[in-house]
Amino acid sequence: MKNIIIKTLLLISILAAGTMLTGCGTKAESASNGELNIYIWTEYVPDSVIEAFEEEYGITVNASTFSTNEDMLAKVKSESEGAFDIVQPSDYMVTQMYEQGMLEKLDKDALTNLGNIGSQYLDQAYDPGNVYSVPYQGGVAAIAVNTSKITSDITSYADLFNSDMANTMVVLDDYRAVIGMTARSLGYSMNETDAAKLTEIKDRLLTLKDNIKLFDSDSPKSALISGDCTAAFCWSAEIALAMEENPDIKIVFPTEGAYKFMDNWCIPKGAKNYDNAMKFINYMLTSEAAQLVMAEFPYLNPNTVAVAAMGSDYSDNEAKNPPQEVMNAGEYLVSLDNDTLAVYEEMWTELKQ
């Protein structure tokens, strides 16, 4: 009778031992110069770049991903200090995090490649003097239209609320983005706090419900490419990638001025591998790394040296490299107070039920 237990355990342990062997075989080579735990956006930093960094520096990189700034903030807070060495907050989230004392100051001396970044992207209001952050990539949340399925002329965020768009759209699963877009379609700021205006925004937002087929922040291009959705409100680069798969898809920059963003490299308080983190950030600032990034995730890249090296195919592509006037017309998010966010949260819940 005993041999049944033995048999079961034996089988399980053989299976386990087998997997451990295959695992060890692949993982053992690197890891001589320590580790680096990075927490990044989904579909944003190519594996190839991370692997190139691991090879060059002998540092093992453990990457995990998040879908919204708020998810990231919640996770970093709930983890014990030092769980992550690098995070990737957007503009307003950088402010929010350093105000809460959640970020380490960056060692400027280690950032030898900072010169590759165009000066128009440095010293922004969300982090004056780039004390805590270095820009990675940015862009706008634009509109995608599959012109073979949608014939009406879409030029603005407001057009997305038309009833002929019923059940066609994939939109970002991000309440600041969608509510902000609604506000802009009414001519208000994305960071509206006025109660009366918020009520108006809410009523408007609920009319969007019938038009939304899918909420997806991670890979809205998938639904566009697969044909599940024929219009989108999503990140410009996602649209650029969908356009490469399906030439019927067009990008539209809203006439109201778009929701713009810039994502940044930051080091959270108490990071265990600060020096490795600085090496990584500095590596990502090289022209070579930035070019690899753009080849896979074509966002607006502040690395002007690398953009020049990519040639006019890249810099003239509106979806990949949104024109300066689009960026100038755009608006950044700013962090809001709890009471306002509670109102936002409430209308979001009502939209998603």
Added chain:
Amino acid sequence: MKQKMKKNSYGVVGKIYCSLIYAFLFLPIVVIVVNSFNATTSKPYLSWKGFTFDWYLKLFENEELLQSFQNTMIIAVCTTIMATIVGTLAAVGMYKYKFRGKSTIDALLYIPVVIPEIVLGISLLTLFAKISIPRGMFSLILAHTTFSIPYVIFNIRARLSRYDNSIEEASMDLGANRLKTFFNITLPVLAPGIAGGALLAFTLSIDDVIVSYFTNGQTMTLPLKVMESIKSGVSPDVNALSVLILIGTALLVVLTQSGILKGKKNM
């Protein structure tokens, strides 16, 4: 004659009905198998670009995927061992001894079984965050063991209800001490229940999504890796690994099942 025909037509309808249900259950598996042979390399990996075996080889180059599989197995093995030890002791102890608070323990055991997993997940998350247990392999093992213990106990208890106390007494009468009796008499009799409980703990651990989702830190298990890959389209190598695991589990269970069946006959 008429009666027979009627019966036959019932039989046919029944067969069709059952086939439809099986089709419903297996259709996604078919999709997974087919997609594991899809030669496409562009996300979201939906359009069919021809047949290839490549993914079954490429999967062994995907370090992250293998790492997550390895993590899953380590966690499952540790969980199985811990849940089986704690569960076996508790099941036997609760059967043999009367003590105050027994019904409370009983009630508590049903909590992880009955409440939605998400509640267990967030409650462990808040605890781990409060007392700063680092999230990772260790916290996952603790969490998985927590929801596995009751299943192990229930499995063994089902076996114990048919257990004859007198063998144990006989053994003690013959001069064997308590420990010896436990290992030589009690344990072997309970073996099928223990093995069944262990297998259940193992299965629950390798497939857990929700509790792991809240307690994993940066440690990736295979189900969480799948969850992440769903965000941008499940790549064919993930499908290929799933197919291999399905085949592996089927073999494992066939082997252990035949062992248990044989064991039953010997008893």
Added chain:
Amino acid sequence: MNKRKLKSTVIPSSIMIGPVVLWLAFFIVIPLLYVFIMSFCSIDEYYNVVFKFTFTNYKGLLNSNYLYVYAQSLVIAFITTAACILLAYPFSFLIARTKSKKKTLLYMLVIIPFWTNSLIRIYGWRTFLGTNGWLNNLLQATHITNHAIEFLYNKGTTIFGMVYCLFPFMVLPLYTAIEKLDGSLLEASSDLGGRKAQTFIHVVLPLTASGIFSGSIMVFIPTLGYFFVSNILGGGNSDVIGNLIQRQFQSGNNWPLGAALSIVLIIITLLLVKLYQKCGGDIENLGV
């Protein structure tokens, strides 16, 4: 005498019971108590939990949006359970009363799909049901329809996914209950002139009711929490209670509110289990 009792029962029993008591106390009782306490806590301006007593979180739950999601979640769970019973009952009956040797195989075939990760199988449905998915391609190729039918991303698909995920939990208890049915009883009833329908209502149904009850509990309760099904197949348009909780512990980052939502979910669960026991269900039938 006392010493002997100590040696003969107290020590061995504490060795055996001790670990499980400690484990339950530390990983079930304390965390749940902590969630309960947290549900009365406040948050500061940065959404950190502050131990300041408040009813705000529970008041917040009375908001019509949350009530709507609770109601919707219960409706989804109810439809899922009903669909599972209707689909699984005849099926379990057929496989449990099979006389052939294939019975074990038929039974195993229900379980085998569940050895593959549930997420990837749900994703398989998404591939199958998409606008340009397998089913639409088939329907269009055979000219049954001209346009693609939009199957995905609504309440219907969420319920469909729930039924798929939880179907075996309905089959297993039903199978056990039906297998225990005494064949001679059925014959006796029909011998006594009972018609098929009568036999079913007066004999079969009462005898298998325990299976239906425990299956229902095992389907209904998880449905309330399976946020990933409504995320993957519902497209975020058909939240269940699990989605609300998940959001508060993630992007919403309001743990006390999430804790209050969880406490309400626990209460709903306990009420259901009580109802189940009232109906004569045995709690021991759950779980295994």
